[in-house]
Amino acid sequence: xxxxxxxxxxxxxxxxxxxxxxxRDLGKSPxxxxxxxxxxxGGLKAVEDFNLVLGRTEIAGLIGPNGAGKTTIFNLLxxxxxxxxxxxxxxxxxxxxxxxxxxxxxxxxxxxxxIRLFGNMSVEDxxxxxxxxxxxxxxxxxxFRLPRYFSREKxxxxxxxxxxxxxxxxxxxxxxxxxxxxxxxxxLEIVRALATNPKLLLLDEPAAGMNxxxxxxxxxxxxxxxxxxxxxxxxxxxxxxxxxxxCEGICVLNFGRVIAKGTPEEIQSNPVVIEAxxxxxxxxxx
Amino acid sequence: MxxxxxxxxxxxxxxxxxxxxxxxxAVFAAxxxxxxxxxxFTVLKKGATYALVAVSMNLLNGFTGIFxxxxxxxxxxxxxxxxxxxxxLEHRSSVYQYFNGGVVQFTLPWFLAMILAGLVxxxxxxLIGLPVLRLKSDYLAIATLGFAEIIRAILxxxxxxPVTNGSxxxxxxxxxxxxxxxxxxxxxxxxxxxxVPFLIAGVCIGLIVLLLxxxxxxxxxxxxxxxxxxxxxxxxxxxxxxxAFCISSFFAGVGGAMLAMYQTTVQAKxxxxxxxxxxxxxxxxxxxxxxxxxxxxxxLFVACSEWWLRFLDxxxxxxxxxxPLLRNGFRLVVFSxxxxxxxxxxxxxxxxxxxxxxVIRALPGAVRSLPEKMRARRxxxxxxxxxxxx
Numbered sequence: 099x100x101x102x103x104x105x106x107x108x109x110x111x112x113x114x115x116x117x118x119x120x121x122r123d124l125g126k127s128p129x130x131x132x133x134x135x136x137x138x139x140g141g142l143k144a145v146e147d148f149n150l151v152l153g154r155t156e157i158a159g160l161i162g163p164n165g166a167g168k169t170t171i172f173n174l175l176x177x178x179x180x181x182x183x184x185x186x187x188x189x190x191x192x193x194x195x196x197x198x199x200x201x202x203x204x205x206x207x208x209x210x211x212x213i214r215l216f217g218n219m220s221v222e223d224x225x226x227x228x229x230x231x232x233x234x235x236x237x238x239x240x241x242f243r244l245p246r247y248f249s250r251e252k253x254x255x256x257x258x259x260x261x262x263x264x265x266x267x268x269x270x271x272x273x274x275x276x277x278x279x280x281x282x283x284x285x286l287e288i289v290r291a292l293a294t295n296p297k298l299l300l301l302d303e304p305a306a307g308m309n310x311x312x313x314x315x316x317x318x319x320x321x322x323x324x325x326x327x328x329x330x331x332x333x334x335x336x337x338x339x340x341x342x343x344x345c346e347g348i349c350v351l352n353f354g355r356v357i358a359k360g361t362p363e364e365i366q367s368n369p370v371v372i373e374a375x376x377x378x379x380x381x382x383x384x
Numbered sequence: 385m386x387x388x389x390x391x392x393x394x395x396x397x398x399x400x401x402x403x404x405x406x407x408x409x410a411v412f413a414a415x416x417x418x419x420x421x422x423x424x425f426t427v428l429k430k431g432a433t434y435a436l437v438a439v440s441m442n443l444l445n446g447f448t449g450i451f452x453x454x455x456x457x458x459x460x461x462x463x464x465x466x467x468x469x470x471x472x473l474e475h476r477s478s479v480y481q482y483f484n485g486g487v488v489q490f491t492l493p494w495f496l497a498m499i500l501a502g503l504v505x506x507x508x509x510x511l512i513g514l515p516v517l518r519l520k521s522d523y524l525a526i527a528t529l530g531f532a533e534i535i536r537a538i539l540x541x542x543x544x545x546p547v548t549n550g551s552x553x554x555x556x557x558x559x560x561x562x563x564x565x566x567x568x569x570x571x572x573x574x575x576x577x578x579x580v581p582f583l584i585a586g587v588c589i590g591l592i593v594l595l596l597x598x599x600x601x602x603x604x605x606x607x608x609x610x611x612x613x614x615x616x617x618x619x620x621x622x623x624x625x626x627x628a629f630c631i632s633s634f635f636a637g638v639g640g641a642m643l644a645m646y647q648t649t650v651q652a653k654x655x656x657x658x659x660x661x662x663x664x665x666x667x668x669x670x671x672x673x674x675x676x677x678x679x680x681x682x683x684l685f686v687a688c689s690e691w692w693l694r695f696l697d698x699x700x701x702x703x704x705x706x707x708p709l710l711r712n713g714f715r716l717v718v719f720s721x722x723x724x725x726x727x728x729x730x731x732x733x734x735x736x737x738x739x740x741x742x743v744i745r746a747l748p749g750a751v752r753s754l755p756e757k758m759r760a761r762r763x764x765x766x767x768x769x770x771x772x773x774x
Contacts, residue, residue, distance in 0.1 A: 176616060178612075178616075198615045198616060199615060199618050199619070199620050199621075202615075202616060202617060202618035203618055207616075207617075208616055210612075210613065210616075214610045214612060214613035215609075215610070215613070216605065216606045216609035216610055216613065216614070217609055217610075218605070218608075218609055218673075218737065219602070219605055219606065219609060223602055223605075226599070226602060227602060227603065227606045227614065227617050227619065228617050228618075230599065230602075230603060230617060230618055230619055231618040234599060235598075235599065237595070237598075237600055237627070240594070240595060240598030240599060240600055241591055241594045241595050241598065242594075243594065247598065250599075251599075254599075279767065279768050290617065291617075293617075294617055294618055
């Protein structure tokens, strides 16, 4: 159903600053602006001079060989690591002095490459942790079960069920998160991230370990989430089918540096990218 | 859709309430009938005290994933606070005989003193939590253990004598027997010396359970399961850890006050590291992450160490034959072996992470629906195998 929609390319436009964003996001302030972002680990430049501007509802991909620094960039954006150079603006706010929690409140949610669910808690409770900062009450209300406790808990329950319905997981609400099959755990991580009411969703290898059919479904779901929540998505992925299928802009990293940027078509035909992925062609005779 | 499930849950909850009420009724009845000198009441009083402390430790270790070993220190603070503020004025000169009756010249009602005991423990927890909670796992355990030792040393310091009575004993404060209702002639009309400690422990444990089943409990559990993910989802780690630490210490302080009442005297030197280990053992034997487990194991632990294994300490004769090995101290050998067996073979403890309603829910239909359950499990397993194979 979404097959045609995916094929239909978004028109990308260039800002005066050189940033490229989808045409429909023109006139709205970008959700994420990184400029000259970099981090060094004891002299090793893990990420260097990383620039990225994301439109309000853009789906962008971050690709590159293993060890290129993709997850490091996610950790920089969410303040798990403190950048040694450059700045990150989320929705226009400088993240310089923010903590991981502040970034979450500012509207950035993420999933993890190696699934990090709350394994001993129920599926619903996992989502409710995501709602933690949206629907809350004080400790006194919680312990003494004041009326507000019940109304807030009900709100949380309804919201959690609504979110779980995105992936048709409402009937699994009482299951233990750790006992879910792998694919369902990946989906639950996305639901939990969505529960934090983000403006920008960071997906770290969402299709890892999925079969082609599940990946197709995931692609439709990512598009659907973007359309219904009107959020931007930045994803790291090795599955080129997914990246080329739904990403509007792609950024290729190698050894911590951006080696190419552009639309899927531009990236596919870029010699530098091909070299990074497949190695240098030997000159004849050498 | 979820209606039948909710009904089932509620029924299990109702049954749990009935079970708890029955226990309280039985304790009250037993107290009126059986001689107050029976070992049973020693075990019940001490058991109730330790149950509260074990649950408070489980709140930290089992539900928040903070490995703290400072429980004895917080109990000590609670016990001393309670004792210092409840010794009647007329006894102060004899208790504080080396310090001219001490500096505290007023008494609080036992109830207020008990809450104050909790508050003092919580305040110190807040103070040391600021630096210490940045540490992780073993380091945190060592730091809190060290804190407990330091508190023990400071409270015995002679310079603090006017308040803490130095290394001397605090005594003559109201104890569990003060709860008995007396007739005019001084004989006991209604025995409450075991029922009231049960009520205090019950209310405190109830508050902890209510907390655990609120959004705060969920946040604690998320920290236990995965700190990194919890933080990324917006759970403020420092705030919630500090909160869990203070609440746990508050109830450890109240537990300390109860221990003071049970012992009728308090002396700092008895709140040793071994005491913390005992409490940790109760938590582990009961099941890390189960309130019910901690309560049950506390009573079992106290009963074994104080009562059921006592016969091992005395020489026994079968006819003319003297049973070998039985002599003073052998009880501890057997006790240690039991603990090792539990830790080796029942690693998840008596209850695992189940609570009383879970057990009740599993009880009646368990045998009837076994074939159905097995089929469901087979299906689940093959489904997950398929999932993994992909």
